[in-house]
Amino acid sequence: MRLKNLEIKGFKSFADDTVIHFNEAVTGIVGPNGSGKSNIVDAIRWVLGEQKGRELRLEHMVDVIFNGTKKRKEAPLAQVTLTFENTKNLLPLDYHTISISRLLYRSGESEYRLNNVTCRLKDITSLFLDTGVGSDSYAIIALGMVEDILSNKENARRKMFEQAAGISKYKARKRESINKLKATNEDLARIEDLLFEINNNLVELEKQAKRTKKYFEMRDKYKSTGLLLAHISVQRLKEKIQGLNTQIEAEIIKVQDQEVLLHQSEADHEKFKKSHLDQEKNLGDFQRKVNEILDSIRLTESEIQIKEQKKLLIKNQQEHVLKSSMDAKSKIEVLKQDILLIETEIAKTTLEVDKVNAYSSGLEIEYTEIQSKYDGLKIGVDQYYAQKQQLEKQVFDLEKEIAIQLNQYENFDADTNRNKDELEQRTNEFKSIQQEIDDSNKRIQDIQVIIADISKAEEERQATLVTLRSQIDAQTQKIGEINRRKDAKKNEYELLKSMVEKMEGFPESIRFLNQNWRKDVPVLTDLIYTDEKYRSAIELYLESTLNYYVVHSESEAVHAIRLLFSNAKGKANFFILDKFKNEITEPVVIPGCISAYSLIEVDSIYKPLLNYLLKDVYIQEHDSQLEDVIKFPDEMSVISLSGSIVKQKNTISGGSVGLFEGKKLGRKKHLEKLEQDIKVLESEVLDMDRALTYLKNEQKKFDLINKQQELVAARKQESEYLQRLAQISTKQQHFNELKERIELRIQDNTEKQSILKKNQEEKSIDLSKAKSSYQELINSISQSDQVFDKVSLELSQSAAAFNQSKLEVLKWQNTLDNITKDLEYKTRQIDESSRQLDHDLKNLNDQESELVQLDLDLMELKKNLEDRFEFKKNMEADLSSLEQEYYTIRNTISEYEGKIRTAQRNISDIQSMTNSLKDQRSEFNYRIQSSYEKAMIEFNTNIDDFVPDQETEGMEEEQLRDRAMYYKVRLDNYGEINPLALEAYEEMKTRFDKIQEQRLDIQTAQVSLLETIKEIEETATANFLMAFNQVRVHFQDVFRSLFTSDDDCDLILLDENDPLECDIDIVAKPKGKRPKSIHQLSGGEKTLTAIALLFSLYLLKPAPFCIFDEVDAPLDDINIEKFNTIIRKFSSDSQFIIITHNKLTMAEVDVLYGVYMEQQGISNVAAVDFRKYEHDVVLSGMEN
Template sequence: MRLKNLTIKGFKSFADETVIHFNESVTGIVGPNGSGKSNIVDAIRWVLGEQKGRELRLEQMSDVIFNGTKKRKEAPLASVSLNFENTRNLLPTEYQNIEIARLLYRSGDSEYRLNGVTCRLKDITGLFLDTGIGPDSYAIIALNMVEDLLSNKESARRKMFEQAAGISKYKARKRETLNKLKSTKEDLARIEDLLFEINTNLVELEKQAKRTRKFNELKEKYKSAGLLAQFLSVKTLKEKLEVLETSVQEEMLKLQDEEVGLNSIEASIEAQKKAQLDQEKNLSEFQKKVNEVLDTIRQLESNIQISQQKKQFQSTQLETIRQNLSQAAGRLDQLKLDVAAIQSEQAQVELGLMEADQAVVNHEEIFNGKQAEFNLLKSGVDQFQLDKQENETAIYELEKELAIQHNRIENLHADSKRCEEEIESKFNEHQNKENQHKELSVKLKDVLSEIDQVKVAEENRLLGLEQVQIELEACTQKVSTIHRQRDAKQNEFELLKSMVEKMEGFPESIKFLNQNWRKDVPVLSDIIYTPEKYRSAIELYLENYLNYYVAHTEEDAVKAIRLLFNNSKGKANFFILDKFRDSKAVERSIPGCIPALSIMEVTDMYKPLVHDLLKDVYILENDNHLEDVIHFPDDVSVISVSGSILKANKIITGGSVGLFEGKKLGRKKNLEKLEAEIKELESQAILNEKELAELKNKIRTFELNNRQKELEQLRKKESEELQQLAQIQTHLSHYLDLKADLERRIAANKMQAAEIAQELNSKEQRIVELKDRQQQLVHSLHSSDEVYNRVSIELSEITGIYNQAKLELLKWQNRFENINKDLDYKNKQIEELQTQTINDELKQTELIESLGELETSLTQYESELLEVLEFRKNMDSNLTTLERDYYEARNRISEDEAKAKQHQRSIHELQSAINGIKDQKAEYKFRIQSAYEKAELEFMAKLDEFVASEEDEGLDLEALISKSQYYKTRIDNYGEVNPLALEAYEEMKARLDKITEQRDDILKAQDSLLETIKEIEETATQGFMQAFNQVRVHFQVVFRSLFTDDDDCDLVLVDENDPLECDIDIIAKPKGKRPKSISQLSGGEKTLTAIALLFSLYLLKPAPFCIFDEVDAPLDDINIEKFNLIIRKFSKESQFIIITHNKLTMADVDVLYGVYMEDQGVSSVTAVDFRKYSHEIVLEEMAN
C-alpha cells in the first residue's frame, strides 16, 4: 500500500487548497521555523482520526480552521484528505484506490468520508486496524515523541509493540468482552436481588394462601346453613302469598265494575283526540300550502328582478352593437373609396408598366444593334475595353441594387403606414370593449356584493334556524319531562292522599277516631317532617310513638278514650301537649354523628314535644362505622342513618332495613309539599308550552325567509357575467398582442430602413467613383481610336439609356407590386368588417328578440304575482278559521279530561283497598325476592335449584338462622383476607422458577465470557511474545548497526508472568558507558536508540509510510549519514516523509517540498526533485 497524495484546505495555516504528492520513496519537507511544516504532520494525524487537541497543539478542536489574517478572511471549514493505493491489499476492501477525508465546519459540525461517502470515525479506525497506520501509531514520530518513547510516557512503548504484534484487535475484543462480563455481572446481581425479594414475598404469600383456604371453608359452611334458612323462609312466605291472592281476586271483581264506566268516558276522549289529530294534520297541511304560496311569491319577485337586470344588460349590449354597426359602415365606405382609388392608380401604373416594358424592348433592339457594331470594332480594342465593360457592369449592378433598396425603403414605409392604420382602426373597437369590460366589472362587483349579502343572510338564517331547532328540541324535551314529573307527582299525591284519608298502616282505634272525633288533633307521624335520607332512622327510634295522638289537653284525651270505650274500638295513646315545656337541649360533640333535632322540621307549637322525644338522640352518618356505637356513652341514643342499628338505654336493636320503612313519617307535610310541587310543575308547563309555541313561530319565520333560490339565481347571473367578462378580456388581450406585434413591426421597419439608407450612401459614393473611372477609360480609348471612341461613346450612351429604361421598368414593377399589396390589405379589412357587421346584425336580431321575450316574461310574472298575492290573502283568512276551530276542539277535550279525572277519584277508593293487600303481597314477594337475591349475591346459588331433604325441612328456622349468623360472625371477625393470595402465590412461584432459570442462563453466559477472555489472552500473549522476541533480535541488530558491534542493548519485560500488561524496559549501553537508565544518554544517543527501536518494529511489521518530524535534529553529521542510510534501506518497503532542517538529510531525499509564507500567516508549498544532482554537488551548491 502506498500513500499517493495529501490535500489540505483551510487547515491551520494552509488557507488555500494545497496538494502534496508522495510518488517517491523518500520525500523531504523543509522550511523556516513557523512556516507550517509540522502542520502537515498534524493534518495527517487529524485526518486519521486524532481526537486530542493537545496532540495537535490546540486548545480546542475548532482551532484547526484557518482563522484569517489582516489580508485574508477566515475559512468556513477545515478539510483534509489522504489518498492511498491499495497495492498489496493491506486494507480489507475491494477498492484499489482509497481516499479518506475529514471536514470540520465553524458551526461545530464534523464529517468523515470514505471514497467520498459519509462514514463514521469507527469505520476509518477499523479500516486501518493493525496496519501500522493511525494517529498514534509508530508510523508518525515527532522529536518530542522520542523522549516519550524512551521515558515510556503513557505506556507509549507498549502501544507500539501491540500495533506491531497485531494484537490491538484482541485487546479491543477483550475490552468489549470485559464490558459484556461487567454487564452480565450487574444483571446477575439484579436478578439475585430480585430472587431475594421474591422469596421474601413468597413466604408471606404462602401464609396468606393458607389463611385464604381456611376462610373459604368457613364460607362454604355459612353458605350451606344460609341457603337452607333462605329456602325454609321462602316456603313459609309462599304459603302466606296464596291466602292473599284469594283476597285480591275478590276485590278485583268489585273494581272491574267501576272501571267499565271510566272506559266509556276515556273512549269518548280518545275519539275527540283522534278528531283533533285530523284537525291538526289539516292545519299543518294548509300551513304548508301557505308556505308554498309564499315561496312562489318570492320566486316570482326574484324572476322579475332577474328579468329586469337581463333587460337592462341586453339593452346596453344592443346600443353598443348599433354604435359598432354605425362605425363599421363608415369605415367600410372609407375602405371602398380607398380601394377604388388604389384600383385607379393600379390601372395607371399598369399602363406605365406596359410603356416601360415596351421602352426596354425598343432600347434593347438599339442596344443589340450598337453592341453588334461595337463587337466588330472590338477585335482591335485592348484591355481598356475589358476594364470598361467590367466597370459598366459594376455600375449597372450598383444602380440596380440602389433601385431595389430605394424600393425596399418605400415598401417598408408603406408597411409601417399600413400597421399604423390597422392600430388606429382597431383602437376604437378596443375602446368599446374596454368600456364594456368596466361596465361588466361594476355589475359583477354588485352581483358579488349582493351574493355575499344574501349568503351572509342565508348563513345567519340557517344558524338561527339550527339554534331555534336545538332550543325547540330542548324545550320539547323539557315539556315532556315536566309532564312526566307532574304525572308522577300527581299519582304519588293521590296515592298518599288516599293513604292519609284512610289512615293506612294505623290501628282500627286510630282510624275510628279519625272519622268520628276531632279533625284538628293529629297523630305524631303527621306533625314531624325530615329529609328522606333520615326518615328510616327517625322512624326506627320513634316507632312506638308514631300512632300517638297529640292532644292539647288531658280533657281532649279522656273524651277520645271514652268514645273508644263506648264503641268497643280498642285503645289509643295520647301525648298531652300542654304538659311539655320548651327547653334547650345541650348538644354534645360525638365524632361521626349529628343531633337528630338538627334535621327536624316541625311547627313551633309541637317543638317542646319533639325536643322531649329526641333529646340526646344522635344519627351516625356513615353505615360503614356501625361498630363505633359500642364506644358511645350509655346516656345517649344513636341511630345509623339507614336505620340498620339503634343503641338506646343499654339496648341495641338492628338488622336489615325493610322496603317500606321510613314511609309513615310526615305524610301530611309531604302531601302539602307534593301539592306545591305539582302546582309549580303545572306553572312551568304553561310557561314552557308558551315558549314552545314561540319557537315554532320562529321556525316558520325562518323557513319563510329562505333565500336559497335567490342565491342560485345570483350565482347563475355571476357565471354569465364572468363568461362575458372572459370573452371581452380575451378580445382585449388579443388587441394588446396585435398592437405590440404591429409596433414591433413598425420599429423593425424603421431600423431596417435606416440600415438600407446607410448602405445606399456607401453605394452611391461607389457609383460616383466607378463613373469617374469610366470617364478615364473612355478618355483612354478616345486617344487610341476615334472611331472606337465614337462607337464606344454611342454604345455607352445607349447602354445608359437601356439601363435607365430597365431601372424605370423595375420601379414600375415594384410600384405595381406595392399597389397590389395595398389592395389586398384593404380588401382583407373590408372582408373582416363585413364579417363583423354580419355577426353584429345577427346578435342585434337575437338581442331584439330576447328583449321582446323578456318584456313578455316580465308582464306574465307581474300578472302571476298579482294573482298569487290575491290567493294568499284568501288562504290567510281560511288559516285563521282552521286555527280557531282547532283550539275550540282542544278546550272541549280538556273539559272531558277533567270529568275523567273526577271519575278516577271515585274508583280510587277501591284501588286503595286492593293496594293495601297488594302491599302485603309486595312485601312478601320482596322478602322472597330478597331471599333469592341474597342466595345469588351472597352464596352464588339459585334457590330454585336447591333441594332440601325431609330431615332438613323439619329443622327449626330460627336455629338455622342463628347457626348461619354464627358462621357469618366468624367470617366478619376473621380479619382481612387476601382473596387473590392463592392465585398470586401460584403466579409468583412460576415467576420465581422462570427467573431462577434466567439466572442459570446468565451464569452459563458468564462462564462463556470468561472462557472467551482466556482464549483471547492466550492468543494475544502468544502473538505478543512471538513479536516481542523478533523485535528484540531486530533491535540488537539495528542498534549495533547504528552504534558499534561491541555496544550492549536489549529489550526486557518487567513482569514475564503478565506480558500483556507489564512495562517494557530498554537497555542501551554504548561502548565505554555504563548508564543506569536511558535518561542518562545524550540527546543523539537517545534519538539513535529510539530510531533503532522504531526500525526494529518496521522489520517485524513495516508500516506503509513513516513520518519523521525533525527527529534528526539532535544527530551530528556522522549519525545523520547512518540515519539516512537506514532510511534508504527501509524505503524499499515503506515510504518516508521527513521534516528536517538538516542539509545532509535534505540532500538524500528524492523530492523536497519547501514550505514558505508568501503572505504572512498563509503557508504555501513548492517542490524540487534533487535526484538529477549528485550528493557532493548538492552539498557544494548548498554551501555556496
C-alpha cells in the first residue's frame, strides 16, 4: 500500500485547493517557521480520524477551518482527502485506489467519506486497524513526540508496541467483551430481581385463579339449577293459565247469550266506529306523508349548505393558487435579471482568461529559450562533474570501505566477546526459567485440585437445593390441599349454619313457631345424628316426621297450635315425650342388616321416642337389588343402604336418590362436628407452615453458601497460571533460538574477520591511484563554473515567473467555472418555477370548472326546495279538512257509547266473574314475566333457551330448590374474587417462562464471554511476547548501527506476569557512558534512541508511510548522515515524508515541497525534484 496524494482545502492556513503528490520513496517538506509545514501533518492526522483538538494544536475542532485574512473571507468548511494505492491488498477492499475524506462545516456538522461515499468514522478506523496507519500510529512522529516516547507519556511506548504486534484489535475486542460481560451481568441481575418479583406475584395469582375458577364452576351449577327451577315454575303457571282460559271461555259464552239483545243497539255504533277507525287510519297515513315531505325539505336544505361551504373553500384555494403563481412569476423575473448579470460577468472573465493565457505563453517561450541555452552548457559541465563525482565517489567509497572494514573487524571481535558473555549469562537464566516452569506446573496442578473440590461442593450444594425446593413444593401443595379442605369445611359450615338459622327446608309454620314461640323446643331432625354412610337411608325413612316438634307435654303442643291458628300460619305436628314409655326394645340380629336405632346418636331423654320410630327398622349394610329387599318379612321395615328402596308393612317405595338427600338430618350436630374438623385442619396448617418456614430457611442458608464466585476466582487463578506458563515457555523457546543465533554469530564473525583483513590491503592500493586522478580533474572544472552559474540563475528566475503565470491562469479558470455553475443553477431555478406556475394555472382551471358545476347543482336544489314547500302547503290544507271530518264522526260515536254503557250495566254481574278469572290469569302472566325477567337479570339467559344438564336430570323440585339454595349460600359467603385472575395468571405464567428462557440464554452468553476474554488474553499475550522479543533484537541491532557496536541497549518488561498492561522500559548506554536514566542522555542521543526504537518496530511491521516532523532538529551532521542512511535503507518498503530545516536532509530526499505564504496567512506549496541536480552543487548554492 502506497500513499498517492493529499488534497487540502480550507484546512487551517491552506485556504485554496492544494494537492501534494507522494509518488517517490522520500518526500521532503521545507519552509520558514510559521509557513504551515506542520499543518500538512495535522491534515493527515485529522483525515485519519483524530478527535483531540490538543493533538492538532487547537482549542476547538472547528478551528481547523480557514478563518480568513484581511483580504480573504473565511472558508465555509474544511476538507482533506488522502488517497492510497492498495498495491498489496493490505486493505480489505476490492479497489486499487482508495481515498478517504473528512469534511467539517462551520455548523459543527462533520462528514466522512470512503471513495466519495459517506461512511462512519468507525468504518475508517476499522479499515486501517493493525495496518500501521492511524491518527495516533507510530507512522507519524513529531519532534515533541520523541520525548513522549522516551518518557512514556500517556503510555506512548505500549501503544506503539501494540500497533506493531497487531493486538490492537484483540484489546478492542477484549474491551467490547468486558463491556458486554458487564452489561450481561447487569441484565442477569435485573432478570433475577424480575423473576423473584414475578414468582411472588405468580403464587398469589395462582391462588386467586384457582379460587376464581371454583367460583365460576359453582356459579354455573347455581345457574343451571336456578334456570331449571324457573322453567318448572313457568310450565306450572302456564298449565294454570290454560285452565283459567277454559273457564273464561265458558263465562264469555254465558255473557254472549245475555248480549244478543244488546248487539242490535250496538250495530249502528259499530258501523260508525268502523267508519271512525278507517278515517283515523287515513288521517294517520296522511300525517306520515306530510312528515316525509318535511324530512325531504330538511335534507335538501342540508345539501345546499354543504355545497355552499365547498364553494367557499374552492374560492379560498383559488386565492392561494393565484398568490403562489404571482410569486413564481416574480421569482422568474428576478432570476432572468441575475442570469443577464452572470452572462456579462462570464464575458469579462473569459477576456481575462484569454489575456492571462497569452501572457503565460510568452513566458513559456522565454523559459524554453533559456532552458535550451542552459541544457547546452550543462552537457559540458555534466561531463566534468560526472568524472569528478565518479572519482569522488571512488575515493569516498574506498576510504569508507577501508574504515568500515576496520570498524567491522573491531566490531566482529567485540561482538564475539559480547556474544560469549551473553551466552554464559543466558545459560544461568535458562536454569531459573526451567525451575519456574516446574513451579508453574505444580501450581496449576494444585489449583486444579482446588477447582475440582469446589466444583464438587457446589454440585452437592445444588443437589441439596434441588431436594429442598422439591420438599418446599411438596409441602406447599400439602398446605394448599389442606387449605382447600378447610375452605370446603368452612363453606359447608357457613351454608349449614345459614340453613339452620333460616330454617331452610322447613314449612312456614315451623319457621313461624321458631321465631314467635320457643326457641328451646327442638325439631326431630335436630335431635338425631348418625354416620354419613347411613344418613340418607334414615332420613328417607323418617322423612314424614322430621319436621315434628318434640315437646314434653300436651299443653305445650296446644299452646303452639293456638298460636298458629290465631295467626293463620298453617299447621304443625308434635311428639309428646310423656306419652312414650321408657322402654328400649332390643333389636333382632339379621344377617346383612343392622338396626337403624343402633346407628343413631341421641340424648337419653329422647331414646324412647327414637325407639318407637325406628322399632323393627333395619338398614342393609350393602346396596341390594329390589328383589332382595322384598323378600324380608312384612313386620320388618328394611331400607337399602343408599335409601333408594324403603320396604314397610304393606308398602314399598323407591327410586333415584337426590343430591341433597341426608343433608337435613342432624344439622346442629353436624355443625358441631364441622367446627371441630375446621379447628383440627387449622392446627395441621399451622404445623405445616412451621415446617415450610424451616425448609425455606434451610434453602436461604444454602443459597448464601454460594461457591460460584470462589469457583470463578479459582478458575481465573488457573487461567493466570496457565498464562504465566505460556509466557515462560515462550521465553524458554526464545532463549533456545537466541542461543543458536549467538553461536552462529560467533562462527560467522571469525570467518568474516579473515576476509576483511585480506580486503583492506587491496583497497589501500586502489585509494592511492584514485586520489591522483581526482586532483588533475579539479583544475579543469574551475574554468567552466562561472558561465554556467550565470545561466542557471537566469533559468531559475524565468521558471519562477512561468510557474506564477500558470497559477494565475488556474485562478481565473476556476473563477470562470464557478460563474458558469451559478448560471446553470439559476437556469434550473427558472425551469422549476415555470413548472410550478403551469401547475398552479391548471389547478385554477379545474377549480373554476368545479365552481360552475356547484352553481348548477345549487340552482337545481333550490328549485326542488321551492317545489317541496308548495307541495307541503297543499298537503297541510288537505290534512286540516280530514281532521275536521274525523272529529265530527267521533262525537257521533260518543253518543252511541253512552247508550251502550247503559245497556252494559245490566250484564255487569255476569262479567264480574269473568273479570275475576282474568285477574288471576293476569297475575299468573305477571309471575311468568317476572320469572323471565329474574332469569335474565340474574343469569343473563332466556328461560326458553335453557338446556338441562346431566347432573340435574331426574331431580325433584324440592331437591332442585335445596341444590340452588346450597350453591347460592356458598356463592354469597364465598367472599371477593378477582374475575381477571385466570387471564392474568396465564399471561404472567407465559411471561415468567419466557424470562426464564432469557435468563438461561444470558447465562450461556456470560460463560461464552468469559471464554472469549480468556481466549483473547491468551492469543494477545502470545502475539505480544513474540513481537516484543523480535523488536528487542531489532532494537539492539538498529541502536548499535546508529551508535557503535560496543554500545549497550535493551527493552525490558517491568512486570512479566502482566505483559499486556505493564510498562516497557528502555535501557540505552552509549559507549563510555553509564546513565542511570535515559533522560540523562543528550538531545541527539535521545533522538537516535527513539529513532532506533521506531525502526525496530518498522522491521517487525513496516508502516506503509512514515512522517517525521523536524525529528532531525537535535542531530549534528554526523548523526544526520546516519539518520539519512537508515531512511534510505527503509525507503524500499515504506514511503517517508520528512519535514525538516536541515540542508543535509534536504539533499537526501527525492522530491522537495516548499511551503510558503505568498499572501499573509495563506499557505501554498511548490515542488522541486532534486534528482535533476547534483547534491554538491545544490549544497554549495545553499551555502553561498
